[in-house]
Amino acid sequence: MTASAPRYMARFRCIAEACEDTCCAGLTVPISESRWSLLREKVAGSPDEARVAALITPNPEGATGQQAGILGKRADGHCAFLDEAKLCSLQRRYGEAVLPDGCSVFPRVLTRWGTQVEMAGSLACPETARLCLLAEDALVREPVPEEQALRPQVARQVAAGDDAWTAHADTVREAMLRLLNRREVPFAARLYALGRMALGLGDFYFPGTTAFALAASHASASETEEASATAAREPMAGPALAASEASRHANASEAVDASAFATREPLADFALDANESRVETAGSRLVRILREYESVDTLASLHAQLDALELPGGPWAGICGAVLRSREAAVSSPRFLSLVRDVHASYGGSNANPDEAWRLHATRRAALESLHGERVHQYFLHHALNHVLRHPFTEAPSLLNAVFLLVLRASVVRWVLLGHPAVVALLEAPGTPVSTLDAAAVEAFQVVAKHVEQAPTFLDFARGLAGEGPETFARLLILVKGL
Numbered sequence: 001m002t003a004s005a006p007r008y009m010a011r012f013r014c015i016a017e018a019c020e021d022t023c024c025a026g027l028t029v030p031i032s033e034s035r036w037s038l039l040r041e042k043v044a045g046s047p048d049e050a051r052v053a054a055l056i057t058p059n060p061e062g063a064t065g066q067q068a069g070i071l072g073k074r075a076d077g078h079c080a081f082l083d084e085a086k087l088c089s090l091q092r093r094y095g096e097a098v099l100p101d102g103c104s105v106f107p108r109v110l111t112r113w114g115t116q117v118e119m120a121g122s123l124a125c126p127e128t129a130r131l132c133l134l135a136e137d138a139l140v141r142e143p144v145p146e147e148q149a150l151r152p153q154v155a156r157q158v159a160a161g162d163d164a165w166t167a168h169a170d171t172v173r174e175a176m177l178r179l180l181n182r183r184e185v186p187f188a189a190r191l192y193a194l195g196r197m198a199l200g201l202g203d204f205y206f207p208g209t210t211a212f213a214l215a216a217s218h219a220s221a222s223e224t225e226e227a228s229a230t231a232a233r234e235p236m237a238g239p240a241l242a243a244s245e246a247s248r249h250a251n252a253s254e255a256v257d258a259s260a261f262a263t264r265e266p267l268a269d270f271a272l273d274a275n276e277s278r279v280e281t282a283g284s285r286l287v288r289i290l291r292e293y294e295s296v297d298t299l300a301s302l303h304a305q306l307d308a309l310e311l312p313g314g315p316w317a318g319i320c321g322a323v324l325r326s327r328e329a330a331v332s333s334p335r336f337l338s339l340v341r342d343v344h345a346s347y348g349g350s351n352a353n354p355d356e357a358w359r360l361h362a363t364r365r366a367a368l369e370s371l372h373g374e375r376v377h378q379y380f381l382h383h384a385l386n387h388v389l390r391h392p393f394t395e396a397p398s399l400l401n402a403v404f405l406l407v408l409r410a411s412v413v414r415w416v417l418l419g420h421p422a423v424v425a426l427l428e429a430p431g432t433p434v435s436t437l438d439a440a441a442v443e444a445f446q447v448v449a450k451h452v453e454q455a456p457t458f459l460d461f462a463r464g465l466a467g468e469g470p471e472t473f474a475r476l477l478i479l480v481k482g483l
């Protein structure tokens with residue numbers, strides 16, 4: 001059996017004591033009932049028996065099963081079982097089998113698409129972030145021995161294929177990956193196209209859709225298979241926010257006429273005549289829409305539309321700043337807090353006027369583009385491609401919501417990167433080597449991945465900000481224009 005993984009994950013090895021942000025630092029580590037029981041068995045009669053009994057306690061929230069116990073932490077926020085060499089003392093003495101699933105698998109993220117196990121990486125690990133962002137071929141997918149994908153039994157099964165939403169998921173995901181790789185238009189235009197594609201699919205392709213079942217007599221599986229074949233897999237190149245705050249930023253979308261986008265077809269050429277639409281099945285409609293976004297003309301047209309759209313950047317800056325302030329209040333990691341303080345300061349303070357902060361950001365963005373535009377493009381492309389692999393869109397309430405979350409995460413990282421003190425200094429000293437930018441990027445992407453992207457409060461904020469239906473697309477435009 002093989003699994004598949006992007007090349008950077010095949011290259012990954014934990015750097016242990018050399019790691020600048022050991023994975024258990026600042027995080028709560030749960031252990032399952034079965035793994036806890038195995039550990040107790042292994043340490044019985046040894047000096048570790050008392051340590052395990054004292055340092056692993058029942059989940060205070062009363063959870064059982066996978067989250068039955070919680071590993072204790074030292075005063076510095078690291079796991080109580082981490083030794084002086086920053087290595088796990090339990091693994092060293094009793095082997096990998098006793099580790100909680102999170103410790104064993106991290107930073108691997110395992111997903112089972114049908115019968116195939118896929119391994120992606122969490123950029124919350126600094127070494128993973130380095131390998132993913134900095135190597136040009138990092139996202140080329142290839143087979144890896146299944147034993148490299150540790151504990152495949154814990155892989156999420158996201159595409160069982162027993163409903164239309166998951167049955168077509170792989171086809172849709174491949175189309176997303178191809179679109180993200182279309183270098184003939186800027187990265188923001190590709191994200192805009194992704195949003196338009198999701199909007200076009202949204203009225204018949206969603207969790208629980210019956211559109212495909214109703215049309216089963218017309219749709220043939222071969223239609224989607226054909227789409228997959230014609231577009232053969234290409235290597236990929238290259239404390240909670242107050243509800244009022246969330247809605248205040250969401251209201252920024254009033255600047256965009258959502259209904260104008262929601263009620264017309266993405267492009268005039270895409271409109272079907274009445275006869276065609278009567279006979280078109282959901283399966284063939286899905287294939288047709290995905291193909292439309294393969295077209296050079298479609299992308300060029302969408303790029304021109306996005307360019308012509310004028311939106312203020314202040315709301316985008318306001319959203320990014322609010323996300324950081326909210327996480328600052330909840331996270332104890334000195335590494336995260338120090339960077340966030342620097343980022344706020346670079347934009348004029350944590351409560352800076354969003355329009356002024358945006359002006360600073362836009363000036364820096366243009367300067368960095370002219371110095372290292374290709375390098376920065378690689379970071380964000382790799383982050384986006386990895387996001388699509390690591391976060392199956394089938395877990396979102398809609399494809400458009402999944403795209404929205406990707407663009408929001410990219411926005412927050414962009415804000416942090418352009419506020420990073422090393423980047424601000426680099427713009428004033430253009431001869432600075434690109435390795436300085438790389439190091440700042442690794443830190444920015446990693447701390448955001450570790451302390452923002454997966455936080456339940458951030459995900460709640462993202463859901464509130466996205467809203468529902470047509471308004472989601474209008475709000476997506478604000479984020480895309482900020483990128």
Ligand code: SF4
Nearest residue numbers: 014015019023125127
């Ligand atoms: S964060 Fe990554 S490199 Fe660092 S200790 Fe954990 S797995 Fe190893």
